[in-house]
Amino acid sequence: EDKVVQSPLSLVVHEGDTVTLNCSYEVTNFRSLLWYKQEKKAPTFLFMLTSSGIEKKSGRLSSILDKKELFSILNITATQTGDSAVYLCAVVKANAGGTSYGKLTFGQGTILTVHP
């Protein structure tokens, strides 16, 4: 059975701290891994990673995928209170036909709380 496991489940930090969120996966026919941020409403897309070892960056956020060890990390530097949210990791796998159709397998999420 496909599995996506995130750690830690929750994290409390102060503004300015750097955090690392982890996502490990066990899926057959892996195609890509996505990170989302959810703040009590719609999850918003952060990154999609398909190639191992290539870091994706967006401002203070960055993410990297290790396809050999089957995990990804999401780093947030100089955290701000606005970073408080649930961070979701999701994996896309290929169907038998070789393509994937809208089906993401999500981890349980990491609840990040940033105190001023």
Add this chain to the structure above:
Amino acid sequence: KAGVTQTPRYLIKTRGQQVTLSCSPISGHRSVSWYQQTPGQGLQFLFEYFSETQRNKGNFPGRFSGRQFSNSRSEMNVSTLELGDSALYLCASSSGLSLTGGAGELFFGEGSRLTVL
């Protein structure tokens, strides 16, 4: 451009009733996926529609069904509601291309929160 729109945003039903939720995708998107989010199980995939055809289905009982119209709008229906169906139901749209093609990340709506009493 307008995002994914879900209606209603909140609803309360009783056990045994049925419910229909609606989702309008981003203009030009042909794929609509539905997810159920609960505190215990997290986000779980229900089904995905593309050009009025169900292409993919999750592991939910037959009480959960959906459809897509020619304008790409989608509805999902849950019949014979159970207490455990209380959840946030999220709809997501995409272009419908393979998610590994670099053009297919999902854009989520704000969800319909269903409470079953």
